Amino acid sequence: MATRRESLKILRRGACGFYFETAGPQDRYGVYRRGVAISDVAPQITSYKDFSEAPDAVGEPMFGVVAYDAKNYIEPGLSSAHAGLYPHPTVSFFYPTELSLEPGGYLPIRPSSPVPEFPVFEPLISRQGYIESVGRLMEHIRRGDVYEINYTFPFAANVPSYFDPFDYYERRAVPVPFSCIYHDGERTMLCFSPERFLQKRGRRLITEPIKGTLRRTRDPVIDKRMRRWLRRGAKFRAENTMIVDLSRNDLHRVCVPGSVRVEKWCDVRSFPSLYHSVSTIVGEMEEGQRWSSAFGAVFPPGSMTGAPKFRAMELIDENEKFSRGWYSGAAGYRDANGDFDFNVVIRAVFIFGDKMFFHVGGALTMDSEPEAEYEECLTKAASFAKLK
Numbered sequence: 183m184a185t186r187r188e189s190l191k192i193l194r195r196g197a198c199g200f201y202f203e204t205a206g207p208q209d210r211y212g213v214y215r216r217g218v219a220i221s222d223v224a225p226q227i228t229s230y231k232d233f234s235e236a237p238d239a240v241g242e243p244m245f246g247v248v249a250y251d252a253k254n255y256i257e258p259g260l261s262s263a264h265a266g267l268y269p270h271p272t273v274s275f276f277y278p279t280e281l282s283l284e285p286g287g288y289l290p291i292r293p294s295s296p297v298p299e300f301p302v303f304e305p306l307i308s309r310q311g312y313i314e315s316v317g318r319l320m321e322h323i324r325r326g327d328v329y330e331i332n333y334t335f336p337f338a339a340n341v342p343s344y345f346d347p348f349d350y351y352e353r354r355a356v357p358v359p360f361s362c363i364y365h366d367g368e369r370t371m372l373c374f375s376p377e378r379f380l381q382k383r384g385r386r387l388i389t390e391p392i393k394g395t396l397r398r399t400r401d402p403v404i405d406k407r408m409r410r411w412l413r414r415g416a417k418f419r420a421e422n423t424m425i426v427d428l429s430r431n432d433l434h435r436v437c438v439p440g441s442v443r444v445e446k447w448c449d450v451r452s453f454p455s456l457y458h459s460v461s462t463i464v465g466e467m468e469e470g471q472r473w474s475s476a477f478g479a480v481f482p483p484g485s486m487t488g489a490p491k492f493r494a495m496e497l498i499d500e501n502e503k504f505s506r507g508w509y510s511g512a513a514g515y516r517d518a519n520g521d522f523d524f525n526v527v528i529r530a531v532f533i534f535g536d537k538m539f540f541h542v543g544g545a546l547t548m549d550s551e552p553e554a555e556y557e558e559c560l561t562k563a564a565s566f567a568k569l570k
Contacts, residue, residue, distance in 0.1 A: 186203065186216070187352055189201055189216065189218040190218075190348045190351065190363075192218050192220060192280065192282070193218055193220060193348065193363065193365070194348060195220060196221055196222070196279075196280070196365075197220075197221055197222055197223050197224055197367050198220070198221050198223075198224060198225050198274075198276050198365060198366040198367055199218070199219060199220035199221070199364070199365055200217075200218070200219050200220075200245035200246065200276075200362065200363075200364045200513075201216075201217070201218045201219075201351075201362060201363045201364075202216070202217050202360075202361065202362040202514070202515075203215065203216045203217075203361055203362075204359055204360075204361075215285070216283075216284040217281070217282065217283040217515075218281075218282050219243070219245045219276075219278035219280070219281045219282075219515075220278060220279065220280050221276040221277065221278055221279050221280075222279045223276075223279075224276075224366065224367055225246060225271070225274045225275055225366050226275070226276055226277055227244065227246070227273055227274075227275035227276070228271040228272075228273055228274060228275075229271070229273055230248070230252045230256070230273050231255065232273070233248065233252075233273040233275060233474065234255075234474040234477075234478060235474070236474065236516070237520075238472055238473050238519075239518065239519050239520050241518050242277050242278075242518055243277070243278065243281070243515055243516060243517045243518050244275045244276065244277050244278075244515065245275065245276060245278060245364075245514075245515045246273065246274045246275030246276060246364065246366075246513070246515075247273075247364055247371065247508050247512070247513040247527065248272070248273050248477075248481065248508075248511045248512050248513075248524075249270060249271070249272045249273070249507060249508050249511045250482050250486070250505075250507070250508070250509060250511045251272060251505065251506070252272050252273060252481060252482070252511065253482050253495060255272070256481060257492060257495070259492075260492075260495055260496065260499070261499070262499050263499070264499070264502060264503065264504050264505040264506075265503070265504055265505065266504070266505045266507065267306075267338070267504055267505065267507055267532070267537075267539050268369065268507060268532060268534035268535075268537065268539065269368075269534070270369060270507050270508060270532075270534075271366075274364075274366045274369075276366075299568070300339070300531070300538075300566075300567040300568065301339040301340060301341070301345065301538070301567075301568070302339060302567075302568045302570050303338060303339040303540070303563070303568065303569055303570065304337060304338060304339070304569065304570035305335060305336075305337050305560075305563075305569075306335065306336045306338055306503070306504060307335045307336075307503055309556055311503070312552070312555075312556050312559075313552040313553065313556060315333065315501045315502075315503075316333060316546060316550070316552040316555055316556075319331055319333060319497060319501055319546055320546065320550065320552070322497055323546065323547065324548070327497070328488050328489065328493050328494050328497060329424065329489060329547065329548070330421065330424050330488045330489050330494070330545050330546065330547050331487075331488035331494045331497055331545070331546050332485070332486050332487055332494070332498070332510075332544065332545050332546070333498070333501065333502065333543055333544070333546055333555075334486075334502060334506065334509070334510065334541045334542065334543025335502065335504070335541065335542070335543065335559070336504050336509075336539050336541045337539065337541070337542070337563055337567070337569070338537060338538070338539050339537070339538050339539075339567075340537065340538075341533060341535075341536050341537065341538050345538075347363070347370045347372055347533055348363070350372065351363045351372055354374070358374045358375065358376055358529075359375075359376055359378070360373075360375040360376065360378060360514075360525035360526075361373065361374050361375065362375075362513055362514075362525065364513060368534065369532065369533065370532075370533040370534075371508055371513070371527070371530055371531070371532050371533075372530060372531045372533075373513060373525065373527055373528075373529065373530040374529040374530070375513075375525040375526055375527060375529055376451075376456075376458055376528075376529070377390065377391065377392045377460075377483075377485065377525060377526040377528060378390040378523070378524075378525060379480070379481075379483050379512045379514075379524040379525055379526045380476070380477065380480050380481075380512070380522070380523075380524055381523045381524070382467070382476055382520070382521050382522050383521050384521070385466050385467040385469075386464060386465075386466060386467075387433060387436075387437065387464065387465050387466070387476055387480075388462065388463070388464050389429050389432075389462075389463050389464075389480055390460055390461065390462050390463075391425045391426075391429055391460070391461060391463075391483065391484055391485040392458045392459065392460050392485055392526075393418065393421040393422045393425045393459055393461070393485060393545070394415075394417075394418035394421060394448075394458065394459030395456055395457070395458050395459070396408045396409075396411070396412050396456065396457045397456055397565070398452075398455055398456060398457060408457060409450055409452075409457050412448075412450050412457050412459050413448055413450050413459070417547075417549065418448065419448060420547070421545060422447060422448050422461050424489050425484055425485055425489075426444055426447060426461050426463060427489070428484040428491055429461075429463045429480070430442050430444070430463055432479050432480040432484065432491075433463060433464075433465040433479070433480065434465070435479040436465075436467055436471045436475050436476050436479045437465035437466055437467055437468060438465070438466045438467070438468050441465045441466035442463065442464070442465035443463070443464060443465070444461065444462070444463055445462040445464050446460070446461060446462040447461050448461060449461065455565075472520075473516060473520040473521075473522060477512075477522070477524070481512065482510060482511065482512075483510065483512065483526045485545075486510035486526065486528070486543075488545070488546075506541065507532060507539075508527055508532060509528070509532070509541045510526065510527060510528065510541070512524040512525065512526060512527060513527050529566065540563075540566060540567065542559045542562045542563045542566075543559065544558055544562075
């Protein structure tokens with residue numbers, strides 16, 4: 183298997199391409215720790231209909247990304263009228279003409295040289311606009327329409343002349359379990375996701391939503407306290423309970439009755455700068471269910487929508503100002519046997535032409551305070567890039 187640098191050189195050659203790696207000990211993309219796939223032609227699958235009708239076992243894998251608004255093709259009654267930040271197909275998948283996969287455990291990632299900086303980003307919604315939107319959503323929570331909802335907004339910047347996305351990805355050294363880079367000839371996505379959306383191996387389905395994130399500190403005493411707080415704090419446990427119930431409900435749609443269970447609840451996973459609270463829900467697919475039925479039953483990721491899920495998605499469409507695009511969708515692969523592994527597209531930058539974008543957001547509940555939520559979003563954004 184080629185090194186990271188060699189793999190990214192291969193990625194540049196393709197009309198489209200996908201590179202992924204598992205740079206962390208917690209988990210990995212299926213049974214692989216690194217893979218690169220390219221195609222000599224543009225993505226062959228660009229609609230959710232074609233994606234969902236791809237056979238279970240075709241003798242060749244496919245790689246790509248599914249946009250958040252694929253929900254409109256999965257759930258009758260949903261629609262979106264947001265302005266798009268960049269043109270993008272709902273689905274962008276390709277069958278590789280060149281493929282290299284490396285089995286094994288996680289990759290130790292070390293910086294090869296200083297990482298080039300992102301440019302300065304600015305939010306595309308004002309503080310007041312955010313507070314007003316969150317206030318409206320809080321009214322829905324108080325009325326009982328939803329009890330949790332994920333609200334997001336975008337940041338934008340001009341692509342500087344010095345910035346090369348492949349070079350940036352190559353030199354970035356933060357260990358992330360579900361990291362990937364994807365390009366389709368027009369758009370490039372750099373994704374540093376820590377979250378698995380859904381994995382299928384045989385008839386076993388696994389989803390691992392994240393609910394709860396705390397920044398680590400260099401003080402070992404305080405750091406240990408933060409980890410304990412994330413595991414035991416009432417707010418985090420309540421959020422995990424909600425997402426576990428939602429995920430169980432989604433899996434029940436395609437799984438054998440009685441097979442869906444929670445393997446881990448509020449499991450705190452450690453990263454160099456963050457702690458995440460992760461729950462693991464598994465189930466056994468019913469005979470006769472297709473791989474795409476399993477994907478559609480759980481999509482979009484519950485951690486990026488809310489509960490009840492359908493109503494939360496309606497309210498997101500009513501209150502967010504811009505299309506999420508590929509953000510909060512899913513990126514990954516489906517192999518030749520119909521098994522698959524997908525991440526949740528978060529902590530991602532999208533590059534189109536001379537513009538680049540990323541989103542931040544968070545879960546709103548009854549106890550949320552709009553001003554505090556906005557400040558938390560800015561903190562998340564500032565940990566990712568410089569802000570104007």
